Amino acid sequence: MTNLGSLSDVLVRDVKALARDRVEISANRAIVKENERCPQIYMVESGWVFRSRGLASGRRQIVNYALPGDILCADSLLFKASSFDLTARTPVSLIRIEAPLGSELFDRHPGLAAAIAWTMGQEDSILAERVVSLGRRDSLEKLAHALCELEARLSAIGQMRGRTIELPLNQEDFADILGISVIHVNRTFRRLSEDKTAEYRKGAIDLLDRDRLAEISAFDPAYLHLE
Amino acid sequence: MTNLGSLSDVLVRDVKALARDRVEISANRAIVKENERCPQIYMVESGWVFRSRGLASGRRQIVNYALPGDILCADSLLFKASSFDLTARTPVSLIRIEAPLGSELFDRHPGLAAAIAWTMGQEDSILAERVVSLGRRDSLEKLAHALCELEARLSAIGQMRGRTIELPLNQEDFADILGISVIHVNRTFRRLSEDKTAEYRKGAIDLLDRDRLAEISAFDPAYLHLE
């Protein structure tokens, strides 16, 4: 399944022109590791990718997740090495793209150039919002905000089924996204469940009361810059 | 004082060609507010700028700070409105730049285009590192990491005097950068001071033992992508 249909015609043309091959990666395998050079640009065709950092003490922080249509390693045009791990959380298929450097990219493949710029700007905005969540929201607000964001990003690529989110994240993944402990993720989901606001199941979350979630976390989707 | 001398010749040429005028902003004044359109690109010539978000409950989170040489509002080329406040923490002087859109920017002003791309990539990398700090480091590690980052960024623009950092940040600013309370910032500085690792004074911080700071926070400057 792909959402390339929802992208602009120019981008599709450029991606087709530059696509070299398709890369299939099985679940829980690294795509790029910290301090490794990421030689190519990719576009996610299907699957979930984590950008994360592991700390010495065993702690892990997931910085962001990439979904179908997102571009990976955009900064490989700029930097020698990645500062983070890229990991396939599910089976992932990537389109490898041979991007020329500098102005040639903008002249001959304006759609791709725009997509890269857009990705970097959107990523920046998402990370800034994540800084706010991690720094100044309590665990209930963090979780509610993350659920709102998931719903917004997934429905933008047509992957929401009514009010249930289908996702490959377990509670440990949520812990490493929200910066809290696994056990506290569990307790926080229970609070949402007791209030009939959201319900965690394996592989899916039912959003019973989306207005409540947005209210709890003061969610404003503007930072996602969708459509 | 300016560090334009340290920038590449091409960038200097492009900035000169596109510079419209200089904007002076007095301390603690907003440059751009949340949801406001930032119509122009700026380069910081002198002073400190905060990118922050205020929450309803009075909480505030500082997402990043911009120093001389940094570019502001790079994403105004992409998005209609900013999701964050930009505030002058000190008297700030900005160079306003009239940036053309799209490929013309890359053709005729490659230095500026490169600087913008570089800024966005560096900012992205810094924010990702901040997510790790806020999510998975305790207050001592957070503070030590922030001090290492400050030293690295300031010495890259020639603003370190030996081992003392001169900065306009009070303990409340540190609280809003680190995502902890003012009082805990104070306690944490005291711990560093008791260990003779760093010493807070008004307007300056003495780094007594930089190796220790780096060790506490497992600091690796790679993410700053400085030269």
Place this chain on the structure above:
DNA sequence: CGAGGCGTTGACACCCATCAACATGGGTGG
């Protein structure tokens, strides 16, 4: 001289982490 910003310190409360134990379910191999 007073006022306000900022830093410092202590007492106390609470959110959340840690540890431990147990439940559930799916997969694997006998």
Place this chain on the structure above:
DNA sequence: CCACCCATGTTGATGGGTGTCAACGCCTCG
């Protein structure tokens, strides 16, 4: 088909890190 194992989720007890509140001191500036 059953026994076992492992991943994951659930729940309770306990402790520590951090937030909140309050009071006080210092310094600057008007």
